[in-house]
Amino acid sequence: MKSDKFNLIWTYWAITDILLIVGVTLEPAALKLAIILNAVQVLHFYWLTPKLSNFAVQVRIAYLLLLVVAIYPPLFFVFYLQIIGTTAMVLVNYCFLARFMSLMPWNKVEPYSLSMIWQTFFTKPVSGSVQKTQLPSA
Numbered sequence: 001m002k003s004d005k006f007n008l009i010w011t012y013w014a015i016t017d018i019l020l021i022v023g024v025t026l027e028p029a030a031l032k033l034a035i036i037l038n039a040v041q042v043l044h045f046y047w048l049t050p051k052l053s054n055f056a057v058q059v060r061i062a063y064l065l066l067l068v069v070a071i072y073p074p075l076f077f078v079f080y081l082q083i084i085g086t087t088a089m090v091l092v093n094y095c096f097l098a099r100f101m102s103l104m105p106w107n108k109v110e111p112y113s114l115s116m117i118w119q120t121f122f123t124k125p126v127s128g129s130v131q132k133t134q135l136p137s138a
Contacts, residue, residue: 012038023072035064038064103117
């Protein structure tokens with residue numbers, strides 16, 4: 001069952017990655033499709049665990065907000081950052097955004113320290129959530 005969930009998560013991110021790459025290189029309309037797909041993803045994960053405090057929901061909301069912000073022409077470069085991050089998620093299961101979100105004050109479970117921040121970003125990719133409290137995966 002867990003592999004089905006992981007495959008769904010991977011599929012969402014893989015399609016998003018393709019849409020972003022197509023959107024910035026060939027067809028800008030693909031960017032709108034990426035936004036729609038990620039809005040669906042937010043709703044889907046919120047439906048699974050109807051709490052905004054759910055870590056997986058938080059990550060998807062942050063990602064969607066970044067997509068929307070990147071529409072503004074001076075911030076178009078954010079799409080490229082998202083392509084890099086989403087490609088890393090799809091290829092090696094490393095999600096920078098999830099790791100960053102785990103450091104938000106409402107998600108952290110230990111005091112900030114250089115060691116904790118270093119470990120957050122530089123430990124190898126994990127299966128499941130990067131969040132210390134093991135909330136549902138991003």
